Amino acid sequence: MRAALMYAAGDVRVGHVADPILKEPTDALVRITTACVCGSDLHPYRSMAGSDAPVRMGHEFIGVVEATGSHVRTVKKGDLAVAPFAYSDGTCEHCRAGLQTSCVHGGFWARNGIDGGQGEAARVPLADGTLVQLPVTADDALIPSLLTLSDMLGTGHHAAVRGGVRQGSTVTVVGDGAVGLLAVLAAKRLGAEQIVLTGRHTARTDLGRAFGATDVVAERGAEGIEKVRELIGGGSPIVLEAVGHRPAYEQAYGVVRPSGTISRVGAPQYEEAPIGFGSLFGHDVTLTGGPAPARAYIDELLPDIVEGRIAPGRVFDRTVDLDEVPDGYRARDTREALKVLVRPGTGKL
Amino acid sequence: MRAALMYAAGDVRVGHVADPILKEPTDALVRITTACVCGSDLHPYRSMAGSDAPVRMGHEFIGVVEATGSHVRTVKKGDLAVAPFAYSDGTCEHCRAGLQTSCVHGGFWARNGIDGGQGEAARVPLADGTLVQLPVTADDALIPSLLTLSDMLGTGHHAAVRGGVRQGSTVTVVGDGAVGLLAVLAAKRLGAEQIVLTGRHTARTDLGRAFGATDVVAERGAEGIEKVRELIGGGSPIVLEAVGHRPAYEQAYGVVRPSGTISRVGAPQYEEAPIGFGSLFGHDVTLTGGPAPARAYIDELLPDIVEGRIAPGRVFDRTVDLDEVPDGYRARDTREALKVLVRPGTGKL
Numbered sequence: 001m002r003a004a005l006m007y008a009a010g011d012v013r014v015g016h017v018a019d020p021i022l023k024e025p026t027d028a029l030v031r032i033t034t035a036c037v038c039g040s041d042l043h044p045y046r047s048m049a050g051s052d053a054p055v056r057m058g059h060e061f062i063g064v065v066e067a068t069g070s071h072v073r074t075v076k077k078g079d080l081a082v083a084p085f086a087y088s089d090g091t092c093e094h095c096r097a098g099l100q101t102s103c104v105h106g107g108f109w110a111r112n113g114i115d116g117g118q119g120e121a122a123r124v125p126l127a128d129g130t131l132v133q134l135p136v137t138a139d140d141a142l143i144p145s146l147l148t149l150s151d152m153l154g155t156g157h158h159a160a161v162r163g164g165v166r167q168g169s170t171v172t173v174v175g176d177g178a179v180g181l182l183a184v185l186a187a188k189r190l191g192a193e194q195i196v197l198t199g200r201h202t203a204r205t206d207l208g209r210a211f212g213a214t215d216v217v218a219e220r221g222a223e224g225i226e227k228v229r230e231l232i233g234g235g236s237p238i239v240l241e242a243v244g245h246r247p248a249y250e251q252a253y254g255v256v257r258p259s260g261t262i263s264r265v266g267a268p269q270y271e272e273a274p275i276g277f278g279s280l281f282g283h284d285v286t287l288t289g290g291p292a293p294a295r296a297y298i299d300e301l302l303p304d305i306v307e308g309r310i311a312p313g314r315v316f317d318r319t320v321d322l323d324e325v326p327d328g329y330r331a332r333d334t335r336e337a338l339k340v341l342v343r344p345g346t347g348k349l
Numbered sequence: 350m351r352a353a354l355m356y357a358a359g360d361v362r363v364g365h366v367a368d369p370i371l372k373e374p375t376d377a378l379v380r381i382t383t384a385c386v387c388g389s390d391l392h393p394y395r396s397m398a399g400s401d402a403p404v405r406m407g408h409e410f411i412g413v414v415e416a417t418g419s420h421v422r423t424v425k426k427g428d429l430a431v432a433p434f435a436y437s438d439g440t441c442e443h444c445r446a447g448l449q450t451s452c453v454h455g456g457f458w459a460r461n462g463i464d465g466g467q468g469e470a471a472r473v474p475l476a477d478g479t480l481v482q483l484p485v486t487a488d489d490a491l492i493p494s495l496l497t498l499s500d501m502l503g504t505g506h507h508a509a510v511r512g513g514v515r516q517g518s519t520v521t522v523v524g525d526g527a528v529g530l531l532a533v534l535a536a537k538r539l540g541a542e543q544i545v546l547t548g549r550h551t552a553r554t555d556l557g558r559a560f561g562a563t564d565v566v567a568e569r570g571a572e573g574i575e576k577v578r579e580l581i582g583g584g585s586p587i588v589l590e591a592v593g594h595r596p597a598y599e600q601a602y603g604v605v606r607p608s609g610t611i612s613r614v615g616a617p618q619y620e621e622a623p624i625g626f627g628s629l630f631g632h633d634v635t636l637t638g639g640p641a642p643a644r645a646y647i648d649e650l651l652p653d654i655v656e657g658r659i660a661p662g663r664v665f666d667r668t669v670d671l672d673e674v675p676d677g678y679r680a681r682d683t684r685e686a687l688k689v690l691v692r693p694g695t696g697k698l
Contacts, residue, residue, distance in 0.1 A: 093583060094607050102607035102632050162633075234442055258443050258451035264630065271625035276617040281639045283451050284511075287624065290633030 003119025004057045004325045008050035010333075012057065012326040020115055020123035025071040026089075028127035030063035030081065033138040034147050035117040035342040036316070037328045038085075039177045040244070040267050045329050057325075058118030058342070059085040059109040060150035064138060065131070066121070074128045080138050081131040083117070083124060084294035085109065085151040090129025101291040103129070117150075118325055120344050132298045135306060144313030144341055145305045148182065152339075153301055153312045154294030155265045156182030159240040160190050162288045163263035167191035172228055172236035173213070174251050176204040178315040178339040179265060180242035181211055185312055187240065188212025189304070196231055198224055198251065204338055207314060220247070225254035236260060241289070246270045258283035265289050315339045352468025353406045353674045357399035359682075361406065361675040369464055369472035374420040375438075377476035379412035379430065382487040383496050384466040384691040385665070386677045387434075388526045389593070389616050394678050407467030407691070408434040408458040409499035413487060414480070415470070423477045429487050430480040432466070432473060433643035434458065434500040439478025449478070450640040466499075467674055469693050481647045484655060493662030493690055494654045497531065501688075502650055502661045503643030504614045505531030508589040509539050511637045512612035516540030521577055521585035522562070523600050525553040527664040527688040528614060529591035530560055534661060536589065537561025538653070545580055547573055547600065553687055556663060569596070574603035585609060590638070595619045607632035614638050664688045 003017045020029055035058050044055075065079045075081050088095050088103035095103050105126065110116030115123055124130055132149075136142055148154075156179050165171055169192040173183045176199025187195050188211060197213035198220075199205045205216040217227045229235055235257030241248050244266030252262045253274070262285060274280070280287055304310045318337040320328040321344070328340035352366045369378055384407050393404075414428045424430050437444050437452035444452050454475065459465030464472055473479055481498075485491055497503075505528050514520055518541040522532045525548025536544050537560060546562035547569075548554045554565040566576045578584055584606030590597050593615030601611045602623070611634060623629070629636055653659045667686040669677040670693070677689035 097608060099608045099633060162635075259446060259448045268625040268630050271623050271627055272621045273624050274620050275622050275624055275636065276620035278620055280636070281613065281617050284448060284637075284639030284642075286511075286635060286637040287629070288633075288635040288637075290630045293633075 001120040005054035007054045025069035027069045028124045029067040032063040035061040037340040056110040056116035058116040061117035072127045080134045087130040089126045098296040100293040100295040144316045148312040154297045155292040157186040158292030159183045159263045159265040160186040163238040165190045170194040171238045172196045173240045175243035183240045185211040228255040253279045261286040263289040316341045350469040354403035356403045374418035376418045377473045378416040381412040384410040386689040405459040405465035407465040410466035421476045429483045436479040438475045447645040449642040449644040493665045497661040503646045504641040506535040507641030508532045508614040509535040512587040514539045519543040520587045521545045522589045524592035532589045534560040577604040610635040612638040665690045
């Protein structure tokens with residue numbers, strides 16, 4: 001089959017890879033009908049060293065189940081299903097606790113011999129714990145919104161949940177990427193009253209306002225911190241950090257209120273950062289967050305999409321077919337596109 | 350009057366300083382009857398560069414109110430009162446939220462011209478927000494336990510509160526200093542069922558067992574992490590870090606369970622440390638804690654001491670008078686003493 005492959009920074013191509021087959025009785029084979037290019041895909045797109053071995057890409061997809069292993073019970077051939085960005089058994093202690101991203105048998109797409117989402121098909125390990133059947137067809141108008149259950153919406157929601165957002169909360173969202181915008185939507189959905197969005201791209205922050213942002217701060221660095229602190233006297237009780245770069249983290253602890261919470265969901269592109277007296281400790285700031293257990297949130301979020309209460313799919317502003325995926329990366333990288341939907345077309349297993 | 354002064358690492362002397370006087374109508378003058386040498390005093394004792402200007406020391410004390418400014422309402426001449434390690438107005442938004450350590454008008458003892466606790470007397474700013482009257486006399490047998498309200502007990506309690514300890518919790522306490530031991534006591538008091546204490550000093554860990562530790566791990570580094578993870582399958586849901594050095598923080602994220610919480614109360618002797626995918630983020634670990642609002646906790650903890658349900662004063666294993674304070678530092682530094690009580694004696698204002 002054909003799939004996107006990254007060879008080095010700036011170098012994505014579509015090539016031939018091995019057709020997926022059922023290997024374990026808990027596997028399903030899925031023909032991918034919709035996928036996307038994620039903000040986190042841009043990290044290697046900007047930094048990957050050249051290598052002889054290209055890597056598979058993509059970790060968000062919806063597809064049609066084509067075959068299932070003998071142990072699979074919850075999906076069957078012909079079902080349309082969404083896959084969260086981590087696969088998981090659904091039965092280990094961490095899955096039962098709602099943290100499927102720490103599943104002891106689980107893992108992430110496009111690593112260690114596991115298929116990626118930017119391709120014609122995928123072997124889905126632990127299908128019962130991973131896939132969720134969708135109540136629509138593959139060409140439904142809700143598909144872009146439903147695809148956000150894979151990662152972006154669950155991740156924005158996770159930021160808000162971990163940050164403790166509830167009725168009446170005051171929240172700052174750092175970052176106007178798709179996850180930041182859906183963190184705004186999630187905070188609004190949970191009842192936040194004041195939502196300050198930091199970002200410089202008007203098209204994006206306008207969508208943020210449509211999702212519920214009450215204020216937008218375009219300034220960065222010290223000036224941006226000052227602006228947020230002007231808008232929210234005493235600092236922001238809750239800060240959702242949806243970028244993953246260190247300046248975003250620094251902005252987060254710059255605007256947070258004493259005893260407040262910073263909830264990070266942007267995959268950190270740093271390992272060490274300030275957490276001592278001058279940043280977190282001195283004012284008793286809590287730092288929380290991590291990879292969202294998107295699987296855990298689908299049951300709660302899916303009805304809001306199907307019943308039209310939220311439309312997170314509005315973050316997609318470009319659609320490409322599989323051959324155009326390299327151009328999708330380019331458009332994301334140059335910020336021409338906020339979020340790119342991938343339609344692999346009539347892929348065959 | 351006389352007070353302890355630190356000149357450089359390893360060099361503490363008792364010398365003459367200016368007598369405190371009432372400067373503001375919100376001040377009180379307190380003749381100090383009991384103070385102590387804190388674990389955090391050891392940080393400068395091991396690192397302070399020599400300088401012409403020695404610094405005052407001590408931030409925990411009980412004393413007799415000798416005079417009050419015209420605005421002071423809650424204490425009067427002759428009262429015995431305890432001072433938390435931060436002074437605070439009790440009325441600003443952070444004080445009202447229970448975070449007196451972030452008081453907009455408050456501060457810390459022995460800095461910026463404010464008296465320290467290791468001396469004969471102190472000017473207490475914002476006396477109404479700071480001092481709490483004690484229902485005993487200055488020579489009562491409960492005084493060592495009541496002095497822990499100043500810092501150590503409140504700090505151990507803060508670790509447990511921020512860590513979310515409740516009935517049935519499983520907790521690991523990193524550090525067998527006085528705060529670590531009182532974090533054990535606080536966790537037990539809040540209902541923790543399994544309390545693993547890490548520490549190498551048998552006299553201390555024995556006291557930790559008396560305070561409620563169910564297991565003791567003496568090993569350090571990777572071996573210590575493995576031991577804790579053997580005792581608590583899957584890692585510790587709550588870790589209370591009561592040291593402040595980076596290896597203690599590293600041990601904390603080594604033993605914490607996915608989705609667990611690390612609550613720090615040891616003043617960090619580092620600013621940057623790992624918080625990325627490999628430490629906190631990957632398994633959605635929450636980092637919380639900071640300087641304890643000891644003032645906020647006195648109302649809750651005082652009755653337990655007065656009514657004999659807890660005896661945190663057991664951490665004191667040496668008593669010195671003011672002249673012996675330098676020897677008290679030495680004994681703490683060499684670990685001869687766990688915690689040193691200071692009785693300034695019949696100091697005069």
